[in-house]
Amino acid sequence: MNTLRCRGCTDYRLTASYRSGSPGDWSYDAHVAAAEIGASSNYIESSSDSVDDMDPNDKQRITASVEASLLSLLGFSKRPRPKGKPHVPESLKKLYAKQNSISSSNIAKKGLHTRSANTVRSFSHIESPLDEKFQSSNRFRLSFDLSSIPQEEVLKAAELSLTRIALESGSSKKLARILVHDIIRPGVKDQHKPLLRLIDSRVIDMTSNSTISLDVHPAVSRWLQDGNNHGLLIQVSSRNRTSDSHVRLKRSVDESHDTWSSSRPTLFTYTDDGRSKMASASEIMDRRARRAALRKNRRKDGRENCRRHPLYVDFVDVGWNDWIVAPPGYDAFYCNGDCPFPLSDHLNSTNHAIVQNLVYSTNPAMLPRACCVPTALSSISMLYLDEENKVVLKNYQDMAVIGCGCR
Template identity: 30%
Template sequence: MDGSVLLLSSILSILYLFECSQIPVQEKMLLKALGLNGRPNPVNRAPVPKTLWDIFEKGIQQDNPCRMEGFQVPGNILRSYRDQGPLISSELQQGSLCLRKHLFFDLSAVEKQEQITLGQLEIKSRHNVYYGQEFHLRLFRILQMSLKGMRQHKKSQKLIVAQSFRLLHKSLYFNLTKMAQDWTNMEKNMGLVLEISTTSNSSSSQCEQIHSFIHISLLTVSLDPSSCKTSRVKRSSATPQLTPSNICKKRNLYIDFRDVGWHNWVIAPRGYMANYCHGECPYPLTELLKGTNHAVLQTLVHSTEPESTPLPSCAPIKLSPISMLYYDNNDNVVLRHYEDMVVDECGCK
């Protein structure tokens, strides 16, 4: 919507006047528009995955802002979830079994209107190491939870991955898109079981390699259709002419997230040039003021009946998106594209 940046600029200006101890109604409205249920307050800051940094630094594809390049899937929201599952009792780790772990990722932040287009599990080593020992990996989907202390029934889990690997400084990736889609329903989200074993009876030193170096995370790409535009207004190739200071035009406005108390959860950018529209739309409207047909007629009527008909308003006619990298309310790292955040051109409406 055309007035979204004006609303954003007004809200952020108002926030600067409030104490951080009390979140004003305006901020709550803006946070809700950004897909957040309150101002995030990250406690355990997860490192930002390199993939998210790379996509953020590459920027938004202006001609196709609702496609995540690098993954080749539709999407404008990228989330990285940390594993929250516990280790399964060491009593079960016998023979060649080094590690048995419950993997769980909380996808409650995904909104109802979002469509998950990719779910990717990443298992990697933390350091640049290589060991000749070969390991076997098995990944099970939990279909039914067992009571604490009871042995897992065979029918309560389904084998979905079985492969061998060596500890290298590279990641193992597994496509879990269908499961991630199911996991947005919390009743269906029982997680996974990861088992890692050696080819022979495990020695403590071999198993310590697994415990010390394995890091697990889930990445999802999702599409919020309400934030995508099917068409975009092309920039005018005409060279702008100088206009009087009181004429409708774009004015510079830089928003610094530190000034509004958002710097502790917004990772990047630190701020951005939002701009705003201000000025008069006098009669007769010139081509420079980019007035709509309605605005042209309104100024004509105003010239004859100024008391009953106001002049058109100066408003954004061309806006562009930005990307934000931030921690959400669950301490997940999120990369999200937001439409209509920067005023590029102004006109009379």
């Protein structure tokens, strides 16, 4: 087994092991790999040491150290331990697929101000005895536990997703309005009525099944700020006052868990953990230009100049596929190659690197020559279960190398 280790520079470090036949010829190995933001260097090949020859205690120690480093990189204090098979809401799956098709570390959702958000969480309605006080199918309460949202994250948007039940086609009622209220203060019998704040409404066609999205950002923002979360009051108003079942609230006796999970009331929160970085159109074009330039970097003497190489990070190898729903792994890539004197334009070097190589050419003992390091990185989207067993969609920036250069 050949091991690549990087030493000597200052931006980004990836240590990986070569495995024949893995995706891209390079695969993450938990015993000898680490990914750390904050240190970088050239990669030098070493075939003298093999993890297979290590003492079992050393293997365990290295594995634990690597796992701790990666968990810290992803923002976890400990490894999530999922309870049962997770249900991923269909809207989260679509949003995940959309994020993988665009070059941005931020989450964009039509109709919501989510442009600066990089994390999406889903919360299911928590049934309680208070629900029994709302006997009418036209008026009901929804409650959500948001304690898993870190205090340091900033709320950017929140939406409530409800599943509509179509009335019979012969019904005279065609349209209705759904109103959502923030319960500022719950009512007390014989003392005072509840204090409500209308925050959104939608007109719906009552003869068709559909999913309704309501903007509940004002309510969720208040809950996170003052902690007074009494839930939401939903009302369905129509000209015909007869009672009908409009929205799915409870699981049917003969209904499967998966079917119910896909139709139960769900709250989605969009937050920013402070790590997000928008990618402008000009930056994306610059990245494409750099990728084209790096194709010209093979030297006449057979040695390769600084360029990007394949590196595949496999979450199955690490044993994290039980809590990382998607992707199963991703192409991280790494930078390796010579930074010869004089530096060519296509090596994407800085003025400092040019000067450093100039000094190195006259006095190699004084300093090392410029290093091959990542100059542009992109984000990846991940669907995972957090410590509270909640499904989370999060964008992590600077996880994959786009361009390399001499620095």
